[in-house]
Amino acid sequence: MIQKLFICLSLISLTASRPAHDFHASVTQMEYNAKERAFEISIRIFTDDFEKALSAASSSKINLSGPGEKNDPLIEKYIQAHFSYVNPQKQTKSFKYVGHEVEAEANWIYLEMPYSEPFRGGLLKQNVLMELFDDQVNMVNIRYQNQKKTFVFRKNQPVQDISFD
Numbered sequence: 001m002i003q004k005l006f007i008c009l010s011l012i013s014l015t016a017s018r019p020a021h022d023f024h025a026s027v028t029q030m031e032y033n034a035k036e037r038a039f040e041i042s043i044r045i046f047t048d049d050f051e052k053a054l055s056a057a058s059s060s061k062i063n064l065s066g067p068g069e070k071n072d073p074l075i076e077k078y079i080q081a082h083f084s085y086v087n088p089q090k091q092t093k094s095f096k097y098v099g100h101e102v103e104a105e106a107n108w109i110y111l112e113m114p115y116s117e118p119f120r121g122g123l124l125k126q127n128v129l130m131e132l133f134d135d136q137v138n139m140v141n142i143r144y145q146n147q148k149k150t151f152v153f154r155k156n157q158p159v160q161d162i163s164f165d
Helices: 004-015 045-057 071-083
Strands: 024-031 038-046 083-086 098-101 108-114 123-126 138-146 147-155 158-160
Touching: 004 045, 038 045, 045 071, 045 108, 071 098, 071 108, 123 138, 123 147, 147 158
Parallel strands: 024 138
Antiparallel strands: 024 038, 038 108, 083 123, 098 108, 123 158, 138 147
């Protein structure tokens, strides 16, 4: 009896620690830091969904709640493939992977994109997890000087013109 109770409590705690969600979404913040002349970018993704994407990309089981930076190369490669920006002069702007952290049911990915010229918009691709979920929605909030705009990316619209005009 005690053994059955222990198993039941263990199963409850496992399912409680990783609650299922009925929607697939990410939120990206791009904030311009004038002093550093760079966009500071953070992407918030549900951990369970991100683990599925990284596991599929690497053909091995990925657990992001484990210690530290062992998954950083895989995360960086995945983000490089699914997030990009091309300025109006048709130049792809590179960004630096800064790191990631786990926060409850979400993962935060941090990037930095040097940007010294005036920001006039361009083409942004944000299609994380769209290869897995047809209902994936990726919201991107961009702050540049005193302007803020929000863009919503879906499977049928993974790349958008993000002009500020």
